[in-house]
Amino acid sequence: MTVGQPVERVDGRAKVTGAARYAADRTLPGMLYCHLVMGTIARGRVTAVDTTAARAVPGVVEVFTHENAPRLTSEQHFMPLQGNQIHYNGQIVAITVATTLEQAQEAAELVRVTYAPETPKAVIADALAEVYLPANQEVIVGDPAAGLAAAEVTVKQNYSSPPHHHNPIEPHATVAQWDGDRLTVHETTQGVVNAQRTFATAFAIPQTNVRVLAPYLGGGFGCKSPVWPHSLLNAAIARQLGRPAKMVLARSQMYSIVSHRAEFWQQLTLGAKRDGTLTALVHVSTQQLSRTSENMYSHSISSRMLYACPNIHTRQQGVRLDVPTSRFMRSPQMASHFGLETALDELSYELGVDPVELRRRNYTDVNPTTGERFSSRFLLECYNLGADAFGWSRRNPKPGSTKDGHEFVGWGMATEAHDHSASPSSAMVRMAADGTVLSQTATQDIGTGTYTVFTQVVAEALGVPLNQVKVELADTNFPAAALSAGSGTIASVTGAVNAAASAVRTAVVQLAVSNPASPLHGLPAEQIITQHGYLFSPDRSRRESYRAVMARHGSPVQNTSTMTNARGYSTGAVFVEVRVDPRYGRVRVTRGVGAYDAGRVMNRKTARSQMIGGFTWGIGNALMEHTVLDRRTARVVNPNLSTYLLAVNADVPDIQAIFVDKPDPVSTALGARGFGETPITGVPAAIGNAIFHATGRRIRDLPFTQDKLLRELLTQ
Amino acid sequence: MTADSEFKRRTVLKAGSTAVTATFVATRTATPAAAAQTESSVDITLRVNGHDHRLAVEPRVTLLDALRERLDLTGTKKGCDRGECGACTVLADGRRIKSCLTLAVMRQNTEITTIEGLARGDRLHPLQEAFIRRDALQCGGCTPGQIMSGVACISEGHTRSADEIREWMSGNLCRCACYPNIVAAIQDAAK
Numbered sequence: 001m002t003v004g005q006p007v008e009r010v011d012g013r014a015k016v017t018g019a020a021r022y023a024a025d026r027t028l029p030g031m032l033y034c035h036l037v038m039g040t041i042a043r044g045r046v047t048a049v050d051t052t053a054a055r056a057v058p059g060v061v062e063v064f065t066h067e068n069a070p071r072l073t074s075e076q077h078f079m080p081l082q083g084n085q086i087h088y089n090g091q092i093v094a095i096t097v098a099t100t101l102e103q104a105q106e107a108a109e110l111v112r113v114t115y116a117p118e119t120p121k122a123v124i125a126d127a128l129a130e131v132y133l134p135a136n137q138e139v140i141v142g143d144p145a146a147g148l149a150a151a152e153v154t155v156k157q158n159y160s161s162p163p164h165h166h167n168p169i170e171p172h173a174t175v176a177q178w179d180g181d182r183l184t185v186h187e188t189t190q191g192v193v194n195a196q197r198t199f200a201t202a203f204a205i206p207q208t209n210v211r212v213l214a215p216y217l218g219g220g221f222g223c224k225s226p227v228w229p230h231s232l233l234n235a236a237i238a239r240q241l242g243r244p245a246k247m248v249l250a251r252s253q254m255y256s257i258v259s260h261r262a263e264f265w266q267q268l269t270l271g272a273k274r275d276g277t278l279t280a281l282v283h284v285s286t287q288q289l290s291r292t293s294e295n296m297y298s299h300s301i302s303s304r305m306l307y308a309c310p311n312i313h314t315r316q317q318g319v320r321l322d323v324p325t326s327r328f329m330r331s332p333q334m335a336s337h338f339g340l341e342t343a344l345d346e347l348s349y350e351l352g353v354d355p356v357e358l359r360r361r362n363y364t365d366v367n368p369t370t371g372e373r374f375s376s377r378f379l380l381e382c383y384n385l386g387a388d389a390f391g392w393s394r395r396n397p398k399p400g401s402t403k404d405g406h407e408f409v410g411w412g413m414a415t416e417a418h419d420h421s422a423s424p425s426s427a428m429v430r431m432a433a434d435g436t437v438l439s440q441t442a443t444q445d446i447g448t449g450t451y452t453v454f455t456q457v458v459a460e461a462l463g464v465p466l467n468q469v470k471v472e473l474a475d476t477n478f479p480a481a482a483l484s485a486g487s488g489t490i491a492s493v494t495g496a497v498n499a500a501a502s503a504v505r506t507a508v509v510q511l512a513v514s515n516p517a518s519p520l521h522g523l524p525a526e527q528i529i530t531q532h533g534y535l536f537s538p539d540r541s542r543r544e545s546y547r548a549v550m551a552r553h554g555s556p557v558q559n560t561s562t563m564t565n566a567r568g569y570s571t572g573a574v575f576v577e578v579r580v581d582p583r584y585g586r587v588r589v590t591r592g593v594g595a596y597d598a599g600r601v602m603n604r605k606t607a608r609s610q611m612i613g614g615f616t617w618g619i620g621n622a623l624m625e626h627t628v629l630d631r632r633t634a635r636v637v638n639p640n641l642s643t644y645l646l647a648v649n650a651d652v653p654d655i656q657a658i659f660v661d662k663p664d665p666v667s668t669a670l671g672a673r674g675f676g677e678t679p680i681t682g683v684p685a686a687i688g689n690a691i692f693h694a695t696g697r698r699i700r701d702l703p704f705t706q707d708k709l710l711r712e713l714l715t716q
Numbered sequence: 717m718t719a720d721s722e723f724k725r726r727t728v729l730k731a732g733s734t735a736v737t738a739t740f741v742a743t744r745t746a747t748p749a750a751a752a753q754t755e756s757s758v759d760i761t762l763r764v765n766g767h768d769h770r771l772a773v774e775p776r777v778t779l780l781d782a783l784r785e786r787l788d789l790t791g792t793k794k795g796c797d798r799g800e801c802g803a804c805t806v807l808a809d810g811r812r813i814k815s816c817l818t819l820a821v822m823r824q825n826t827e828i829t830t831i832e833g834l835a836r837g838d839r840l841h842p843l844q845e846a847f848i849r850r851d852a853l854q855c856g857g858c859t860p861g862q863i864m865s866g867v868a869c870i871s872e873g874h875t876r877s878a879d880e881i882r883e884w885m886s887g888n889l890c891r892c893a894c895y896p897n898i899v900a901a902i903q904d905a906a907k
Contacts, residue, residue: 012848015856016840016863018791018831022856025790058755101785102776169795169803169857169891218793218857219891251796447855447892605851609894613854616893641800641889648886650879652895 042634090256120322147280147311151271170218341685410694414682420674421486426479435547449606461501463530487674495563585710618683765833802888854892
């Protein structure tokens with residue numbers, strides 16, 4: 001058995017030696033460098049672009065503006081440089097092209113743009129009169145008004161969270177090369193198949209004329225899911241100029257053209273009986289939308305799927321602002337989940353019921369919105385495992401009851417939950433005549449461990465050692481497979497990989513038992529055992545290696561399989577300890593424990609790392625991460641990593657990850673469910689709840705920065 | 717001897733052991749940028765991973781861009797190009813520096829060690845091995861910088877406790893957030 005084991009990453013060696021080639025690492029003969037010029041107004045139009053000085057820079061080959069840029073259509077997004085309208089600050093207004101990066105950068109500084117500006121609106125607070133309800137964004141179950149009327153205790157509170165930017169360490173990069181009307185792109189993408197379609201549509205060429213590769217991706221977190229317009233423009237420039245072209249975004253450019261998590265306001269109203277059982281849950285939210293898109297991603301799924309409540313009302317409102325288009329960012333349901341899990345903590349204090357016990361009392365095996373039974377749910381086990389490991393039973397519930405020197409110590413918890421996607425996927429497995437195995441599928445490893453898990457799946461299905469298997473990913477020449485987003489890679493593609501490997505096993509076993517030259521000749525195929533690279537008779541008295549069977553056969557055995565899977569919902573419970581220094585309002589997270597039901601765990605090592613990563617994102621969202629928009633200019637004022645603060649090493653304590661590890665019976669991914677986005681969701685609320693436990697002060701606006709906490713601590 | 721020079725000597729000695737050969741590599745023209753010389757270009761020699769590289773660069777070219785776009789040494793990553801993320805960390809005479817914040821012309825007569833120069837043939841550096849064993853990487857975008865920084869953190873002696881490692885490794889951001897595993901890997905390799 002190798003699936004489930006803590007196998008080391010098979011791509012680890014390439015990544016620790018610098019041998020792994022990412023998109024930006026590609027250089028091609030004759031390649032040109034493209035650099036973007038970003039607009040400086042948020043609303044209005046471009047009246048003139050002076051490129052004279054830019055064109056005079058030695059090495060500059062061309063400067064594109066809306067007047068001479070290639071005409072393109074984007075299937076998903078507003079396409080810049082097709083006209084003079086400006087819809088957000090930091091929109092692409094010109095592109096310089098030069099022989100070296102430095103020349104292109106210098107030229108970009110010299111492009112002079114003149115605007116006819118209009119007054120923009122940047123934040124929800126400035127456009128409350130324009131809040132509206134987009135289509136299909138309201139769900140009502142039961143009779144929420146009656147549920148609230150029947151409540152013995154009610155909690156009604158407002159919560160809010162700021163825009164966030166994904167900030168993968170690898171900036172977006174694209175390298176395009178044409179050969180006639182055939183295009184090859186090295187693209188930082190979470191989905192080569194989607195990317196292939198987007199490029200083909202933009203250039204009106206057959207999809208088969210486009211090859212997209214992304215064997216390594218330096219983090220995505222959602223902002224590399226679509227192909228953004230700059231990549232299409234880069235490819236168009238390569239075609240027009242007849243030379244390969246490379247474009248790598250500057251960090252600051254990633255704050256306006258590759259999406260963000262929307263600013264989010266929400267109001268939670270919980271009605272409950274004295275024993276804690278919920279009678280009504282009303283969740284009204286408002287998220288920031290752009291002028292060019294009304295897609296919403298911060299969904300209130302938790303309010304609709306997590307707790308037993310007969311009367312539920314979720315209403316997801318939007319407001320269109322002069323900002324870039326928002327999109328999903330790791331754990332899009334986190335924003336709404338923060339409100340729900342904080343409101344439950346507030347309810348627990350109203351009732352005098354322990355927060356874990358309150359959640360146990362509202363546990364359900366049934367989806368409260370649809371009435372359908374979950375295929376498997378071990379959330380109660382998560383509460384028990386997490387609470388035991390953390391020592392929750394020793395908690396004195398009284399706020400401010402624990403002090404250590406100057407610092408208050410607080411313990412908080414929250415449920416964690418996120419759904420995962422699943423889309424039909426195909427995979428190929430081929431055993432060569434020398435017995436080595438190759439698997440290819442056009443999904444991606446964005447750092448989550450796909451290469452490693454699929455190596456384990458193939459090795460186990462065939463019964464061969466891990467080092468006999470090579471997995472190749474993220475090339476549109478391979479069988480089409482899922483986008484690596486929505487926690488969907490393992491859930492979507494594992495089944496196809498396993499089916500293809502199993503079919504190859506069956507075929508090779510058949511080759512052995514049907515050939516008189518094999519020691520296994522004449523045995524029933526279904527009784528053959530495969531292990532360690534060998535085929536054994538049922539009593540293990542006879543055996544033959546895969547290598548020997550394949551050498552005799554003399555040619556490869558190959559199968560391509562396709563599989564679908566159901567979407568799923570992975571849950572858990574997270575417990576945190578914080579220390580608050582009341583003199584400075586400073587919060588440190590000093591301990592974290594999470595227990596999860598993610599179905600079957602495919603690799604304990606990579607799954608644990610996913611949990612640590614999620615928990616750390618939760619710390620960042622709770623304590624520091626926020627994009628600041630200037631309300632006057634609608635411009636991001638902190639578009640860099642020294643002012644958009646992420647959690648650093650010193651912010652992260654020891655974290656313990658616990659897995660129930662029971663297969664989901666309906667999952668075709670060998671019982672695994674998607675998991676990557678679950679372990680962030682509850683952390684901001686758990687930290688806020690721990691701060692309340694430590695200090696008796698409740699902050700309802702993320703992040704819990706020192707200024708906010710100090711203000712609370714100094715009043716009263 | 718001042719504390720500073722002592723510190724330098726120790727780091728130089730440790731890093732020096734990774735680069736003792738003195739082979740010479742002819743001017744590279746593997747990349748278009750390397751071929752593109754302008755009037756303001758100057759001829760320089762960079763000593764990287766024990767090899768001398770002659771190249772012509774404009775004075776404004778950073779060490780990072782010289783490594784990546786001219787010498788095709790792309791293991792060193794560009795995350796922010798302004799010294800904030802640490803992905804471009806390399807060793808200069810054994811000390812960790814951010815290669816985006818220094819110019820190539822300023823780094824002649826400097827022994828540069830990049831991630832490509834850490835292993836001895838097929839044998840990985842102990843910290844590279846520890847990174848794999850402890851799963852101290854996910855996407856790999858920050859990993860070369862983390863490892864180079866970690867090698868220096870160890871040679872500086874900033875590994876007396878997990879908290880000390882956390883503090884001295886906080887200049888290298890990891891968005892996948894492998895921090896506890898990075899600390900564990902450095903503890904392993906420091907033994």
